[in-house]
Amino acid sequence: MIDKFVSSRSEALEGIADGSVILLAGFGAGTPEYLVAGLIEQGAKDLTLVVNAGGRDDGPIADLLATGRVKKLICSFVRPASVAGRLYQAGKLDLEIVPQGTLAERIRAAGAGVQAFYTPTAADTLLAEGRETRIINGRNCLLEYPIHGDVALIDAWEADRWGNLTHRESARNYNPIMAMAAKMAIVQTAHVVPLGAIAPANVHTAGVFVQRVLHVPG
Amino acid sequence: MFKPLDRNGIAARIARDIPEGWFVNLGIGIPTGVSDFVPEDREVIFHAENGVIGIGPAPAPEDINPYLVNAGVQHITLRTGGAFVHHADSFAIARGGHLDLCVLGAFEVSENGDIANWARSPDEPVKQVGGAMDLAVGAKRLWVAMEHNTKNGGESRIRRVCSYPLTAKGVVRRVYTDLAVLDVTSAGFVVVDMVEGLTFEALQERTEAQLVPSSRHGRA
Numbered sequence: 001m002i003d004k005f006v007s008s009r010s011e012a013l014e015g016i017a018d019g020s021v022i023l024l025a026g027f028g029a030g031t032p033e034y035l036v037a038g039l040i041e042q043g044a045k046d047l048t049l050v051v052n053a054g055g056r057d058d059g060p061i062a063d064l065l066a067t068g069r070v071k072k073l074i075c076s077f078v079r080p081a082s083v084a085g086r087l088y089q090a091g092k093l094d095l096e097i098v099p100q101g102t103l104a105e106r107i108r109a110a111g112a113g114v115q116a117f118y119t120p121t122a123a124d125t126l127l128a129e130g131r132e133t134r135i136i137n138g139r140n141c142l143l144e145y146p147i148h149g150d151v152a153l154i155d156a157w158e159a160d161r162w163g164n165l166t167h168r169e170s171a172r173n174y175n176p177i178m179a180m181a182a183k184m185a186i187v188q189t190a191h192v193v194p195l196g197a198i199a200p201a202n203v204h205t206a207g208v209f210v211q212r213v214l215h216v217p218g
Numbered sequence: 219m220f221k222p223l224d225r226n227g228i229a230a231r232i233a234r235d236i237p238e239g240w241f242v243n244l245g246i247g248i249p250t251g252v253s254d255f256v257p258e259d260r261e262v263i264f265h266a267e268n269g270v271i272g273i274g275p276a277p278a279p280e281d282i283n284p285y286l287v288n289a290g291v292q293h294i295t296l297r298t299g300g301a302f303v304h305h306a307d308s309f310a311i312a313r314g315g316h317l318d319l320c321v322l323g324a325f326e327v328s329e330n331g332d333i334a335n336w337a338r339s340p341d342e343p344v345k346q347v348g349g350a351m352d353l354a355v356g357a358k359r360l361w362v363a364m365e366h367n368t369k370n371g372g373e374s375r376i377r378r379v380c381s382y383p384l385t386a387k388g389v390v391r392r393v394y395t396d397l398a399v400l401d402v403t404s405a406g407f408v409v410v411d412m413v414e415g416l417t418f419e420a421l422q423e424r425t426e427a428q429l430v431p432s433s434r435h436g437r438a
Contacts, residue, residue, distance in 0.1 A: 027268040027305070028291035029284060052305075053348075077346040085344045097345040100267060101309030101352030108306035120355040121313060124387040126340055127347070140387075168285035169302055173268050176304040204304075 004163040004213045005192070009038040012186050012214040016044045016151055023107065023149035023178040024051040024061070030171030032155040032188040034216045036060035039153070045069040050107070050147055052100065052174060053077050054084030068092065074147065076100035097127070102144055104177060110146035111180025111209070117144055149182030156205070156213075159189035160196070163210030164203045172204060179209040188216040220415035222396035228363050230255040231411075232321060232394050236262055240318040241311075243267070243353055246290050247323035248363040263297075265317065267349045269308040272300025289349070312349065313356035320357035322350060324364050324390075326380045329427045331390040331402040333362060334382035354386035366395035367424055374426035376400065376407060397421060406430050 006012045012035065016022075022039070025031065040063060049070045054077065055061030062083040064070060072094040078084045087093035098106065099121050109117060118141035123133050132143040154175050156165040165187060167175050179185040192215045223231060225248050233255035236242060243265045244252050253273065256262050264273040267289040274295035277283070282293045303311070311317060324335040333354055336347050354360055364375055376393065392410075393400045398421055399411035408430045412421055422429050 027289075028287040077348045078344050079346070080344040089343050095345075097347050099347050099351040100349035101313050101356070104305040104309045105313075119313065122347075122351045123355075124384055125351060126337075126383050127351075169283065169296070170266075170268050170270050170287055171285045172302050172304050173308075174305045177306045 001161075003161045004207070004210060005161055006212050006214050009034065009214060010042070012188075012212050013038050013042045015184075016042060018044050019046045020044060020150040021048040021050065021148065023147075023152040023174075023182050024049060025152065025154055025174040025178045026171075027052050027173040028170070030155045030167060030173050030175055031060055032153045032186075032216075033060045035153045035186060035188050035214070036064055040064055040067055043069070046071050048072040048074065050074045050103075050149065050178075052103070054079065054082055056082050065093070072096065074098060074103070076103050099127070103147075104174070106144055106147040107149075107174070107181045108177045109144075110148040111177060114146060116146070118142065119144060147181065149178065150184065152178040152182035152185040154179050154185050154187040154205070154210070156187050156189040158191045158193045158198055159187055159210075159213045159215075160193050160198060160207070161213075162195060163187065163207030163213055164198050165189065165205040165207075165210065166198055166202065167204050176205040176209070179205050184212070185210045187213045189213055190216065190218045220397075220413050220420075222366075223413060224396070226251055226255075228394050228396055231399065232361065232363060236260075236319065238262065241265060241316065243312060243317050243320045243357065245320070245322035245350065245353070249321035249323060250290065252321055252363075263299075265308070265311055266294075267305075267308055267312065267353075269303045269305055270294070270296065270300070271303065271311075272297040274300070309349070309352055312353050315356060315358055317353070317357040319359050319361060320353045321361045321363055322353065322385075324362045324375070324385075325382050326375050326377050327362050327364075327390050327393050327402070328377045328380045329402065329406045331388045332380050333360070333385045333390050334380040335362075335385045337383045340383050350385050354389050359391045360389045361392045361394060362390050363394045366397040372424070374424060376425045376427050378427045397424065400429070403430070408432050
């Protein structure tokens with residue numbers, strides 16, 4: 001019997017190694033905060049964190065960065081007045097700023113086996129300096145590579161034992177694509193439902209992309 | 219004498235020009251206010267980068283849904299007919315040419331349609347890109363909403379060449395400022411509308427780029 005449920009947070013996060021690339025989903029909603037708190041407790045270091053934005057002075061992203069165990073942050077923007085902004089300016093954090101659509105597409109590409117792609121986004125900007133560009137169909141385009149995760153931390157509304165998920169409203173955001181792009185997608189779900197309870201046409205993230213699920217009633 | 223539009227005035231002026239049936243993304247700042255001025259019976263579908271299609275009006279405090287936010291992480295409602303997609307599909311909407319219109323704020327726009335809206339200097343230590351570069355290259359048309367001149371010193375934001383780092387090249391179709399509406403054309407900035415009481419000459423005095431009078435010069 002396939003059963004991806006785990007019974008504790010430590011079991012959910014077991015084996016996350018130093019140097020891992022962590023994909024962290026969420027955009028205002030849909031951040032698996034309980035798992036992030038667990039990652040802080042778990043203690044892995046030299047992490048690369050991939051997340052939409054660098055966060056503020058408080059909240060799960062700031063708390064994780066403040067541990068000093070993230071060596072590199074890949075995201076679409078960082079507020080100067082934030083934990084991430086200050087760590088970067090103090091030389092304690094590497095930063096790779098990626099346009100938000102390119103970030104999402106690089107993650108999707110990793111999940112889909114696409115080895116690289118060209119996009120006009122950012123091709124005529126400072127972000128393209130020193131990088132490969134090419135005119136395609138008359139437009140200047142920039143070469144981009146996928147972002148693979150060792151681990152994805154995922155938020156869900158409902159999950160079944162195969163790991164099929166639904167996400168609430170705009171809490172969906174990066175969750176389905178980050179689950180696809182990581183070797184180990186670890187889910188915190190608000191509700192556990194029996195297999196078959198999610199209508200097949202309404203599965204947002206298919207269980208094939210999910211490895212571990214923890215019930216976190218919220 | 220003339221009176222510049224306030225930020226809501228610019229948003230309202232833009233809303234007048236958005237026809238029924240368009241699929242539209244509104245950037246942060248002045249553009250966010252545009253949807254408030256589109257009459258409810260005109261079906262315009264608003265998109266947010268975080269995967270929301272069909273944004274409705276802001277909710278009453280008792281109707282806030284913590285799972286439903288826009289790209290500025292403000293609480294929103296969803297119109298009947300709305301939908302949610304994941305982040306890659308949401309940016310496929312932006313990058314794949316599915317938006318009839320995107321309205322962005324900016325620091326500067328140049329006469330060949332370059333937009334600068336993400337950094338004030340190449341040396342800025344912390345970069346804030348967000349989704350602007352994707353929206354700027356991907357939408358079918360890009361309009362900009364901004365004040366005509368800087369607050370300090372009254373420098374023109376309507377330029378021959380942008381002085382700030384570019385967001386994208388040659389993409390802006392139209393600019394709405396507190397003073398005028400300007401089309402970006404192969405002949406330069408064409409003045410399609412001005413606030414009441416402003417003359418072409420007075421507008422040119424406040425503008426670094428060369429302006430071209432419209433054939434229907436005056437109020438459009």
